[in-house]
Amino acid sequence: MYIDPTITMESEAYWQAANEGKLLVKRCGDCGQVHFFPRAICPECFSSNTEWQEASGKGRIYSYSVTRRAEVPYAIAYVTLEEGVTMLSNIVEADLNALAVDMPVEVVFGKTRNGQALPLFRPVEAST
Amino acid sequence: MSRSAKAYIAGIYEHPTRKAVDKTVPMLHAEVARGALADAGLTKDDVDGFFCDGSVPGLGGMVLAEYMGLNLKYTDCTETGGSSYIIHVGHAMEAIAAGKCNVALITLAGRPRAEGLQALGARARGEDSPERGFEVPYGPMVTNLYAMAAMRHMHEYGTTSEQLAWVKVAASHHAQHNEHAMLRDVVTVEDVVNSPMISDPLHRLDCCVISDGGGALVVVSPEIAKTLGDRCVKVLGQGAGVKHLNGGRFDLTYTGAAISGAIAFDEAGLTPADMDYASIYDSFTITVLETLEDLGFCEKGQGGAFVSDGNLISGVGKLPFNTDGGGLCNNHPANRGSMTKVIEAVRQLRGEAHPKVQVPDCQLALAHGTGGQISQRTGAATLIMGVNDA
Numbered sequence: 001m002y003i004d005p006t007i008t009m010e011s012e013a014y015w016q017a018a019n020e021g022k023l024l025v026k027r028c029g030d031c032g033q034v035h036f037f038p039r040a041i042c043p044e045c046f047s048s049n050t051e052w053q054e055a056s057g058k059g060r061i062y063s064y065s066v067t068r069r070a071e072v073p074y075a076i077a078y079v080t081l082e083e084g085v086t087m088l089s090n091i092v093e094a095d096l097n098a099l100a101v102d103m104p105v106e107v108v109f110g111k112t113r114n115g116q117a118l119p120l121f122r123p124v125e126a127s128t
Numbered sequence: 129m130s131r132s133a134k135a136y137i138a139g140i141y142e143h144p145t146r147k148a149v150d151k152t153v154p155m156l157h158a159e160v161a162r163g164a165l166a167d168a169g170l171t172k173d174d175v176d177g178f179f180c181d182g183s184v185p186g187l188g189g190m191v192l193a194e195y196m197g198l199n200l201k202y203t204d205c206t207e208t209g210g211s212s213y214i215i216h217v218g219h220a221m222e223a224i225a226a227g228k229c230n231v232a233l234i235t236l237a238g239r240p241r242a243e244g245l246q247a248l249g250a251r252a253r254g255e256d257s258p259e260r261g262f263e264v265p266y267g268p269m270v271t272n273l274y275a276m277a278a279m280r281h282m283h284e285y286g287t288t289s290e291q292l293a294w295v296k297v298a299a300s301h302h303a304q305h306n307e308h309a310m311l312r313d314v315v316t317v318e319d320v321v322n323s324p325m326i327s328d329p330l331h332r333l334d335c336c337v338i339s340d341g342g343g344a345l346v347v348v349s350p351e352i353a354k355t356l357g358d359r360c361v362k363v364l365g366q367g368a369g370v371k372h373l374n375g376g377r378f379d380l381t382y383t384g385a386a387i388s389g390a391i392a393f394d395e396a397g398l399t400p401a402d403m404d405y406a407s408i409y410d411s412f413t414i415t416v417l418e419t420l421e422d423l424g425f426c427e428k429g430q431g432g433a434f435v436s437d438g439n440l441i442s443g444v445g446k447l448p449f450n451t452d453g454g455g456l457c458n459n460h461p462a463n464r465g466s467m468t469k470v471i472e473a474v475r476q477l478r479g480e481a482h483p484k485v486q487v488p489d490c491q492l493a494l495a496h497g498t499g500g501q502i503s504q505r506t507g508a509a510t511l512i513m514g515v516n517d518a
Contacts, residue, residue, distance in 0.1 A: 005264065036262075064276060065272040066328045068325045101279065102283075
């Protein structure tokens with residue numbers, strides 16, 4: 001089971017959206033840059049004019065590692081979203097021995113111990 | 129020639145313990161302080177500046193100053209994880225040059241083996257840190273974070289597990305001569321790649337040890353160094369830098385050494401080719417490989433070829449590194465590696481390393497520290513030192 005995230009007033013909307021099956025990123029209304037993890041103040045230009053934007057949920061594995069020594073081995077990964085930002089996550093619903101850098105993945109939502117939805121990623125078929 | 133130096137390292141001490149079940153953390157700090165001051169030929173009463181990291185017991189350095197009975201007019205508690213002590217040397221040099229203090233004591237101590245990893249985890253990560261919610265649920269560990277850097281480096285540059293293994297092989301060749309080292313057996317590339325996979329692509333022997341212990345440095349003004357003799361080592365250049373995930377746009381194939389190294393070499397007026405010896409923080413084999421590239425010892429992406437075939441072994445290769453066995457074989461006090469990196473570099477410059485690993489006529493040396501995790505946010509620090517008449 002996944003550990004619950006620490007939720008703050010800055011991240012509340014992100015986690016609420018996850019419960020509705022949406023992955024959000026923050027976009028700056030002034031400079032236009034998307035950033036991750038989401039902040040109230042844009043790390044590119046320091047503007048407070050940041051807005052939530054729903055991500056497509058599609059991306060590629062930037063890097064990953066299967067933690068073999070865990071009780072149940074798991075794949076941690078950095079996933080680069082179509083929106084251009086890279087986020088930490090886990091790869092699930094996959095053969096952990098067949099993962100690869102650049103593999104296309106899509107968001108799915110797992111549940112934490114307390115039932116919070118958590119963005120995870122699974123490989124997508126090349127044909128779809 | 130005689131280069132000018134704003135400060136000198138006059139005293140060093142590495143605690144011999146590797147598991148401190150019978151000592152408190154303040155005791156370890158006091159023992160390494162006493163050792164480094166004795167090594168310098170100074171006393172506790174000579175100290176007027178004290179530097180420590182943010183993991184010490186008590187608020188900043190004040191409680192330790194009280195515990196050790198130090199009378200201070202300068203203190204600094206810069207916390208960049210395992211690179212803190214190299215930043216402290218730089219800050220001590222600047223404070224000395226500004227006339228704020230004359231004898232700076234820097235200490236590190238910890239007992240993660242005696243206390244267990246649980247205590248360390250809780251202390252290491254602030255509950256209010258803003259990235260926490262976006263990382264902790266996914267199970268980030270030191271091993272899998274460094275593993276992701278290795279995986280990406282392999283993808284982009286074709287680096288292999290066998291090449292990474294050479295870093296450990298070199299460390300083990302040095303550690304066989306260190307009576308205090310935790311792992312003294314010489315290992316082969318095959319031993320490393322056949323050791324159990326911890327987190328792909330890092331094997332058990334790609335990982336450093338966990339140990340208790342600590343170390344201390346004494347940094348002094350040029351005037352005081354003159355009274356202490358030839359064992360003082362010149363601080364010629366120092367640089368620091370912070371690299372982080374940059375709002376989600378980052379490259380895991382380089383480290384903060386790309387920032388700190390350039391500053392340190394520029395200040396020293398030297399280049400990587402001038403270095404006779406290098407101490408490189410070796411939390412994992414990949415840490416060394418990326419750091420060597422970033423410091424300019426080879427081209428980006430060529431680290432695998434550079435470390436291969438014994439190139440880091442003293443007496444064999446072109447760049448002798450971590451001749452005490454480093455974190456991969458010797459020790460890793462408090463899970464923070466740059467203190468011992470400076471100490472072994474000073475030994476080399478003094479000609480006091482073990483005879484089997486001493487670099488002949490070692491004139492110029494580098495020590496580099498990496499704090500935090502290279503796949504997240506790191507503090508990097510580079511120090512360039514020279515012999516007294518360098």
